[in-house]
Amino acid sequence: MKRVFSGVQPTGNIHLGNYLGALVQFPELQQDNECLYCIVDEHAITVPQDPKELKKHILDVAALYIAVGIDPKKSIVFVQSEVSAHAELGWILICASNTGELFRMTQFKAKSHGKESVGTGLLTYPALMAADILLYDTDIVPVGNDQKQHIELTRDLAIRVNNKYGKTFVVPDGRFLKAGARIMALDDPTAKMSKSAVNEMSRISLLDEPSKIKKAIMRATTDSEGSVRFDMENKPGISNLMNIYSAFSGKSLEDIEKDYEGHGYGDFKKDLVELTVDGLAPIKAHYEEIRYSDELVRTLHEGAERADAIAQKTMKRVREKFGLGLE
Numbered sequence: 001m002k003r004v005f006s007g008v009q010p011t012g013n014i015h016l017g018n019y020l021g022a023l024v025q026f027p028e029l030q031q032d033n034e035c036l037y038c039i040v041d042e043h044a045i046t047v048p049q050d051p052k053e054l055k056k057h058i059l060d061v062a063a064l065y066i067a068v069g070i071d072p073k074k075s076i077v078f079v080q081s082e083v084s085a086h087a088e089l090g091w092i093l094i095c096a097s098n099t100g101e102l103f104r105m106t107q108f109k110a111k112s113h114g115k116e117s118v119g120t121g122l123l124t125y126p127a128l129m130a131a132d133i134l135l136y137d138t139d140i141v142p143v144g145n146d147q148k149q150h151i152e153l154t155r156d157l158a159i160r161v162n163n164k165y166g167k168t169f170v171v172p173d174g175r176f177l178k179a180g181a182r183i184m185a186l187d188d189p190t191a192k193m194s195k196s197a198v199n200e201m202s203r204i205s206l207l208d209e210p211s212k213i214k215k216a217i218m219r220a221t222t223d224s225e226g227s228v229r230f231d232m233e234n235k236p237g238i239s240n241l242m243n244i245y246s247a248f249s250g251k252s253l254e255d256i257e258k259d260y261e262g263h264g265y266g267d268f269k270k271d272l273v274e275l276t277v278d279g280l281a282p283i284k285a286h287y288e289e290i291r292y293s294d295e296l297v298r299t300l301h302e303g304a305e306r307a308d309a310i311a312q313k314t315m316k317r318v319r320e321k322f323g324l325g326l327e
């Protein structure tokens with residue numbers, strides 16, 4: 001059995017990018033693997049958060065995890081800050097990393113672009129992400145394409161520590177999907193869909209009302225050619241919508257092109273609205289059932305205990321290898 005780890009930041013409503021890039025992979029992996037799905041709240045505070053909102057979003061994400069099909073009896077679902085070893089190993093891996101590689105991270109460059117000063121956590125959080133993964137001897141990390149560079153860094157750090165101190169960490173692999181690996185913003189298909197984008201119409205959140213979903217898709221930026229054809233470079237808008245269509249329908253991009261030959265964007269977008277609304281409806285219904293239940297908090301406490309038991313074993317090994325603490 002392989003070990004799987006992934007996490008989502010509780011920084012706002014989970015959107016189609018998070019879902020189709022990462023979350024959609026979670027339930028299928030729990031059939032044959034030992035999975036840990038984490039709500040990474042310590043990552044969220046790399047940028048300012050309202051404490052009350054953050055607490056609310058932690059439970060929102062936890063409920064969405066279960067609503068998309070994660071079974072807490074099979075998988076370990078927990079909140080990062082409930083297992084203190086994340087912060088501890090995070091610090092150790094900050095010390096194992098160097099500033100050059102952290103400054104090179106494109107997410108850091110994007111989030112700090114044009115700002116005179118940003119929080120240090122924004123620079124060092126990839127080392128914390130590496131800790132999240134390495135803490136559990138993870139084999140597979142299901143994530144969106146935007147995390148590729150961070151997974152590479154995690155691998156580099158694991159290999160570096162193993163070379164210096166002897167076998168300490170398992171070197172993990174990223175798992176990226178074809179259709180949803182990178183969902184772009186609906187108003188600007190050159191930028192990735194993101195929770196923190198100012199324009200609400202740039203994204204579809206999993207809990208959005210059908211009317212909002214319709215508005216966002218019908219307004220989505222396309223091009224003037226009018227033919228439903230996949231060409232990410234020259235037709236990024238329609239290609240992005242085709243990716244979403246493909247992920248929800250299971251159809252290949254070639255089949256979608258054939259189906260819409262001779263049709264304009266209007267017909268395609270109307271069908272995409274229907275597919276998206278129908279695809280998200282059961283998730284939303286399940287979410288409403290569990291979000292305010294006592295069961296949810298119990299699940300998270302239990303998950304943290306199970307995660308902590310694994311983490312403590314790794315930390316014992318790490319402390320010993322690094323020479324930390326008393327003999």
Ligand code: AQP
Nearest residue numbers: 008009017018021022143144181182183193194195196
């Ligand atoms: N646009 C995307 N397409 C495909 N996958 C995506 N992911 C995020 N955006 C896309 C994947 O979702 C998982 C959880 O991401 P996260 O919330 O932990 O962090 P993020 O990548 O920073 O997400 P956002 O929405 O862009 O948040 P903000 O705006 O707060 O920074 C990851 O597996 C990620 O790859």
